[in-house]
């Protein structure tokens with residue numbers, strides 16, 4: 001029987017959330033294709049992880065090797081080339097993550113497999129697939145199809161698919177020999193470097209006032225800071241604000257920054273790229289201020305304000321200050 | 331140290347009112363401003379910083395029409411030595427894989443120790459070209475590089491992971507690195523600077539110069555094809571607050587009181 005293969009992504013002993021998402025999507029696809037689902041797990045001393053994966057797939061392909069202790073595109077490619085060549089899955093699913101982005105494109109190129117990256121929708125119609133991607137920073141969606149014959153590889157955006165609980169499968173553990181040898185590698189893992197710890201912890205704040213590239217200049221930040229102070233909020237930001245060194249990295253919300261869950265998140269001049277949304281979608285209430293009514297942030301917001309931030313933020317600040325005063329004196 | 335940088339000219343859409351073009355397969359680009367892909371501006375800056383430190387040359391490559399000269403010139407003004415534009419009507423419709431193939435054929439013709447690309451292009455967002463390029467050239471690579479240091483025959487790189495954690499690798503040269511934003515501060519290019527390189531020759535190469543067959547490039551050579559584009563549902567779930575700024579402000583205040591525990 002045909003079998004979709006999903007790659008289990010883990011780091012430092014922990015499975016990454018994207019694994020559950022692509023397993024869930026893979027299961028649904030395999031059912032509609034009349035196929036089975038297998039999950040590939042590469043690592044050193046990861047049999048515990050294999051146990052957790054068993055109920056989610058028909059087969060858990062476990063490849064253990066001391067040389068797989070740390071992810072490396074070179075070793076991953078070698079191992080997955082062997083697995084895919086042997087099992088010939090019609091479809092291989094990999095997360096479009098910092099890991100997936102580092103090796104899926106070269107693996108597909110080496111295997112001469114057509115690849116569609118960063119997909120947010122996958123529909124199977126027999127042997128063919130219809131994919132949905134985003135263009136122009138999420139402003140436009142696109143339907144994409146493969147032009148060549150499979151087998152295919154698809155990298156999947158984190159958070160694009162929900163994890164749907166289904167009855168457990170009796171995953172069979174298939175231990176496979178590692179093809180790796182002591183032959184030297186051209187790419188060598190050295191170490192991890194932890195994220196810098198800053199003076200504020202934005203993950204603990206109840207109210208976050210977050211600014212994006214729409215703020216235009218560093219000189220404009222105090223205006224927003226005053227508003228944040230007035231409502232007892234903490235200042236946060238999108239990536240470009242950190243890239244430009246206007247605010248320190250510990251204020252960045254998003255996949256490569258922090259994941260925050262404040263009661264209220266106010267996004268000001270932020271377009272809403274998925275890497276940003278991923279970091280703030282757990283917020284209780286989201287208020288987005290953007291001059292562009294088509295900004296993707298409005299799809300992730302509870303309340304939207306289409307306005308020029310330079311006009312609306314000062315009014316907001318004055319209003320809050322004024323109303324607070326009235327309430328205190330009355 | 332000979333460094334090759336691949337760059338792309340893209341429309342600036344973050345601030346723009348984007349609409350679907352007549353073909354239904356792309357946006358209407360008339361009236362949009364174009365600039366160097368954001369990630370590529372960091373890649374070219376990194377190359378120039380390395381050249382300033384270690385000597386050598388920086389060559390910029392771009393696949394695109396004559397308009398792309400504008401972005402290539404910007405790179406020359408920043409300090410690149412040579413610019414080559416890869417262009418052919420047959421390139422039309424090329425996907426990420428074919429884009430990498432064309433770039434690989436052009437790069438085979440020039441000496442290189444290090445190749446830099448952006449992590450992703452703002453328009454198609456494939457995040458694919460640099461890594462495929464390495465596979466086609468048969469050299470090591472690292473994606474999402476936010477710090478690098480060249481040491482003799484290898485390069486030490488930091489790869490940016492989720493949550494701000496980094497992974498450090500050492501790669502033998504030559505290698506391909508895809509550069510992440512924030513790695514440096516791209517220098518400002520003045521109009522004077524652009525003017526100075528206005529007359530500099532930009533070589534062009536097409537399919538036949540690159541040992542490529544017409545059927546290997548463009549849509550016929552591609553793995554994937556765009557069927558149609560559509561605007562994602564906007565404002566889904568978001569209740570729009572309308573009215574005069576003061577009225578909006580009162581509503582925001584009420585929301586804050588109710589949801590945010592504003593005292």
Ligand SMILES: Cc1cc2nc3c(=O)[nH]c(=O)nc-3n(C[C@H](O)[C@H](O)[C@H](O)COP(=O)(O)OP(=O)(O)OC[C@H]3O[C@@H](n4cnc5c(N)ncnc54)[C@H](O)[C@@H]3O)c2cc1C
Nearest residue numbers: 212213214238239254255256257269270271276291309344
């Ligand atoms: C691997 C990877 C990881 C990433 N990680 C992160 C991450 O952790 N966090 C993150 O944020 N990004 C991340 N990014 C970057 C992300 O893709 C976007 O580039 C980024 O989020 C865009 O930030 P922005 O919305 O502030 O800027 P833009 O997309 O430029 O948007 C600016 C917005 O401001 C609006 N605006 C402009 N002027 C005004 C005004 N006067 N009034 C009101 N609105 C105005 C515009 O309409 C626009 O919507 C990552 C990218 C990659 C490839």
Ligand SMILES: Nc1ncnc2c1ncn2[C@@H]1O[C@H](COP(=O)(O)O)[C@@H](O)[C@H]1O
Nearest residue numbers: 336337393447448450451456457458459
């Ligand atoms: N047409 C092009 N010409 C030159 N380089 C390109 C082109 N398209 C993509 N690239 C390079 O590949 C990187 C990643 O693009 P992509 O894989 O399309 O997201 C870009 O940042 C560029 O460095």
